[in-house]
Amino acid sequence: MINNTDKKIARSKVGFDAIKTMREIRDKISIEIMNMTYEQERAYLDKLLAKPQTKSK
Secondary structure, three states: OOOHHHHHHHHHHHOOOHHHHHHHHHHHHHHHHOOOOHHHHHHHHHHHHHOOOOOOO
16 A cells, blocks of 8 residues: 555656646646737637647657
8 A cells, every 4th residue: 555655755756746737837828818819819729739749859
């Protein structure tokens, strides 16, 4: 059985927190589209989604 301490150690070894990352992305987008019209939001999101999804190394 894995306890909470083991989970924290496992997460820190990975170094990636998906929940934190998704919240940061959501907050960034919310700020950027705050005062946009619907048409501006659509153009922004279309442009954002047209970008490649992965970073090449």
